[in-house]
Each structure stands twice: as C-alpha cells, then as structure tokens.
Amino acid sequence: MADLRRAPGLSAEDVSAAVRVHADRVHDFVRRLGCSPPAAVEVVETSALDLVDAVVTAPHTVQDVVGWWFGRARALGSRVAGSGQELPLGGGLLSADEDQAVLAETLEVLPERERVALLLRDSYALPAVAVAVALGTDTEAAMETVGRARLAFLQAVGDDDVLPTTGHPVQVGVLARIAEGGAVAASDATAHRHAQACAMCRSVWDGQARAHQMLAGLTVVALPEELRDSVLARVDAQARAYLPAAADLIGFDEEDLVDEPPSRWMVPLYILLGLVAAVVLGTILGLFLSRSPSGGGSATAGDPGVLPSVTGAPLPPTSPLPTTFPTLSGNPSPTVFFVTPSPSPGASIGSNPSPTGAPEPATEPLTLTATDGDGDPGSGPNGSTLTLQGTGWTQGATVTVDYLDPLGRQTGSHATATVDARGRFTTTLSAQDPSNLPGRHTVRASDGTVQASTTYDVSG
Numbered sequence: 001m002a003d004l005r006r007a008p009g010l011s012a013e014d015v016s017a018a019v020r021v022h023a024d025r026v027h028d029f030v031r032r033l034g035c036s037p038p039a040a041v042e043v044v045e046t047s048a049l050d051l052v053d054a055v056v057t058a059p060h061t062v063q064d065v066v067g068w069w070f071g072r073a074r075a076l077g078s079r080v081a082g083s084g085q086e087l088p089l090g091g092g093l094l095s096a097d098e099d100q101a102v103l104a105e106t107l108e109v110l111p112e113r114e115r116v117a118l119l120l121r122d123s124y125a126l127p128a129v130a131v132a133v134a135l136g137t138d139t140e141a142a143m144e145t146v147g148r149a150r151l152a153f154l155q156a157v158g159d160d161d162v163l164p165t166t167g168h169p170v171q172v173g174v175l176a177r178i179a180e181g182g183a184v185a186a187s188d189a190t191a192h193r194h195a196q197a198c199a200m201c202r203s204v205w206d207g208q209a210r211a212h213q214m215l216a217g218l219t220v221v222a223l224p225e226e227l228r229d230s231v232l233a234r235v236d237a238q239a240r241a242y243l244p245a246a247a248d249l250i251g252f253d254e255e256d257l258v259d260e261p262p263s264r265w266m267v268p269l270y271i272l273l274g275l276v277a278a279v280v281l282g283t284i285l286g287l288f289l290s291r292s293p294s295g296g297g298s299a300t301a302g303d304p305g306v307l308p309s310v311t312g313a314p315l316p317p318t319s320p321l322p323t324t325f326p327t328l329s330g331n332p333s334p335t336v337f338f339v340t341p342s343p344s345p346g347a348s349i350g351s352n353p354s355p356t357g358a359p360e361p362a363t364e365p366l367t368l369t370a371t372d373g374d375g376d377p378g379s380g381p382n383g384s385t386l387t388l389q390g391t392g393w394t395q396g397a398t399v400t401v402d403y404l405d406p407l408g409r410q411t412g413s414h415a416t417a418t419v420d421a422r423g424r425f426t427t428t429l430s431a432q433d434p435s436n437l438p439g440r441h442t443v444r445a446s447d448g449t450v451q452a453s454t455t456y457d458v459s460g
C-alpha cells in the first residue's frame with residue numbers, strides 16, 4: 001500500500017531566510033545584467049515580493065526557491081536593462097581592483113545566458129538545480145551551459161591552454177562538474193576515467209577548474225547598506241502576511257518524513273491553513289485593489305521600462321519548470337513537500353484576466369506503489385520481485401530506490417529508474433532481505449528533489 005510522506009508548503013521564515021541570504025547576490029546579478037543602481041534595488045525587491053506571491057498562489061511553479069528568484073530577477077532585470085539606459089558595466093564601474101575589472105569586463109562580453117550561468121554557478125556557488133531553474137532548463141543542460149560558458153570565458157581572457165577538441169567527443173557538462181572537485185558521481189565515473197587518460201579532455205577539465213576558480217573570486221556588489229534593511233523588512237512583512245509561520249507547520253522533520261506515517265489530522269490542518277492564508281490574501285488584495293485603480297494592472301506591463309506593480313499582483317507565467325514540487329536550495333537531503341492548492345485570489349478580481357487563473361498543466365500527485373507477482377500490493381514472501389511504479393516525479397531525473405529492513409537498515413537491494421516526460425517511472429526491485437526478517441520493510445525512492453516511500457510486509 002502506498003504510504004506517501006508529505007510535508008507542508010514553505011513557511012514565511014523559509015522564504016524570508018532565502019531572501020536574506022541571497023539578496024546581495026541577486027543585486028550583484030542584476031547589476032551585471034545591466035541594471036542601473038536604483039533599478040537594481042527595485043528589481044531585487046520586486047522579484048522577491050513576486051517570489052512570495054508565487055509561493056502563496058502557485059507553489060507548484062516554484063520548484064526551487066532560489067533558482068526561481070534569480071530567474072525572476074533575470075527576467076525583470078533584462079526588461080529594465082533593455083529600456084535604453086546606458087549599461088553600468090565595463091570601465092571598471094563594478095570593480096574594486098584590476099582583477100575585478102578584468103572579470104567584470106570579460107563577463108560583459110559573453111552572451112547573457114552564459115554570463116548568467118557563470119555568475120550563478122561559479123561566482124555565487126548556487127546548486128546546479130537552482131542554476132537550471134533560473135536558466136529554464138534541466139540540471140544536465142545547465143551544467144553543459146556552465147561548461148561551455150567557462151570555455152568561452154577562458155577564450156575571452158586570453159587563456160588559450162585548452163587544446164582544440166575538434167572531432168573528439170567531449171562531455172563538457174560532466175567535466176564542468178568534475179572540475180569543481182568533490183566526490184565523483186557514479187554516473188560521471190566513466191567520463192572521469194576517460195578524461196584522466198585523454199589529453200584533450202584533460203585540458204578541458206583543467207580549463208574548467210581555472211575558470212571556476214577565477215569566477216569564484218568575483219566581488220559581489222552588495223545592496224546599498226542604507227536600503228538593505230528596508231528592502232528585506234518589506235519582503236519579510238509580505239511573507240509573514242501571506243505565508244504560514246514555521247511554528248504552524250508542525251510535526252514534520254526529516255525523520256518523520258522517512259519513518260513515520262503522517263497523522264491523519266494533520267492533512268486537514270494544512271488545508272485549513274492554506275484556506276486561511278488564501279482568505280487573508282484575498283482580503284488584503286481586495287482592499288488594495290479597491291483603493292488603487294492602477295493596482296489591478298497586469299504584471300506583464302507592456303512598457304519594458306516600467307516595472308510591473310508588485311503588491312498582490314498575480315505573477316505572469318514566466319515561472320520556470322512548472323512541473324514539480326518546491327524545495328529549498330541547499331537543503332542537504334531531499335524532502336517531499338505537500339503542496340496545499342490555494343485558490344488564486346486574483347482570478348476573480350476585476351476584469352483583467354489573471355495570468356495564474358489560466359489552466360495550469362496537469363501535474364500528477366506524487367505516488368510510489370510496489371506490487372509483487374500475485375498483484376498483492378502490500379505483502380508477500382522474502383525474495384519477491386516487486387514492480388515499482390511512480391507518478392509526479394521530476395521529469396528526466398534518475399530515481400534511486402532502496403529496500404530497508406524493519407529496523408531501517410539497508411538490505412543491499414537497490415533499483416534505479418529514469419523518470420519519463422510525464423513524470424512517471426516503472427522498475428523492478430528484489431525484495432531480498434539477507435537477514436530474512438519478517439515484518440514491515442520500507443521501499444524508499446528519491447530522485448534528488450522529491451522522495452517517497454511505501455512498505456512491503458514480509459510474511460514470517
């Protein structure tokens with residue numbers, strides 16, 4: 001029987017903390033995308049308020065909070081930067097010293113997408129999933145973009161130590177990842193071994209490491225001190241007004257997610273919280289709209305030089321990857337978030353069609369089921385072959401499955417599967433416990449972003 005572990009949506013504190021941690025980086029980011037100092041501050045605040053709004057009204061579109069925010073800032077920033085203002089970059093404007101000037105000017109000559117990839121991955125050290133969300137792609141493609149951008153960066157700074165690789169297949173994305181150090185993933189092992197022996201791939205690998213190191217030395221242009229506190233305070237106030245407090249999202253720590261079934265009364269509580277939040281939001285929004293005739297304007301303002309109105313305006317559908325569940329970047333272990341669907345308060349207000357009121361692509365709920373040969377979903381003898389099926393997983397991700405004994409120990413039985421374009425996967429798992437313990441075994445699956453488990457009772 002499927003036994004999904006669910007966690008609530010993000011708390012006000014989660015979002016506030018992410019904004020506080022990354023505010024200076026987002027500011028630096030949009031400055032380097034061409035925003036003037038006042039425009040950059042405005043983009044930081046607007047995009048952060050939009051983030052809160054998106055987490056409240058369309059949480060399933062926020063696959064990764066930090067990546068979503070950078071992606072939003074990127075969209076708003078390029079709109080502002082493209083409005084005819086003079087680029088503030090170059091000429092050492094963002095540079096404290098000569099090294100910084102070289103970095104800033106080199107970044108400036110790269111195409112915007114490559115600049116974004118390098119800033120996010122190398123200069124701000126964001127997780128690959130956040131980079132992918134900000135770029136609107138998957139993590140493999142994002143690392144490929146990072147790798148190619150690093151090679152372009154080296155060329156632009158006059159580093160020509162990377163050997164020509166014409167005609168030779170080079171896994172740039174894998175080398176980009178390996179060059180950052182740390183443990184080599186099993187899926188990268190073959191490319192890793194090859195690159196150790198291949199002069200061409202080795203030189204690409206070394207180049208990746210050089211570029212990564214140079215870009216990591218970029219000085220982040222922080223938000224102006226006199227504005228920083230007020231920007232953060234306004235975002236925090238909005239988060240607290242619209243999102244549940246962490247204290248209200250009780251009872252779900254990592255252990256609970258893995259080992260204990262959720263209490264039956266908790267799910268209604270979350271739905272209740274979601275409804276309360278929606279009613280509060282709707283009331284505030286209604287008051288705001290009734291007092292401010294311009295407040296109901298679409299957030300996708302036609303004039304590229306004008307930032308969209310912020311307060312409560314539903315987000316335009318620029319949200320990256322509207323298919324999976326939100327996670328906080330940097331969360332060391334994958335977690336399942338149960339997303340309470342909250343009615344979009346903007347949908348019924350005014351004559352302006354709400355972008356978030358449009359039909360969303362259907363997202364299947366996260367499921368994991370295990371069935372043995374006789375079709376009995378929940379129990380059977382030790383050593384049975386289980387058919388595992390899942391829905392609602394991260395498209396294209398690799399799901400790894402572990403089979404745990406009743407004491408929560410690894411049995412040594414594992415399986416993997418690739419999630420298809422519909423978010424589904426099917427694989428088989430040998431329910432083989434060498435200790436031959438009777439009782440409830442756990443089938444635990446993770447795709448690196450979301451995680452679920454189900455049980456299999458071994459009859460004694």
Ligand SMILES: [Zn+2]
Nearest residue numbers: 194198200201
């Ligand atoms: Zn090679």
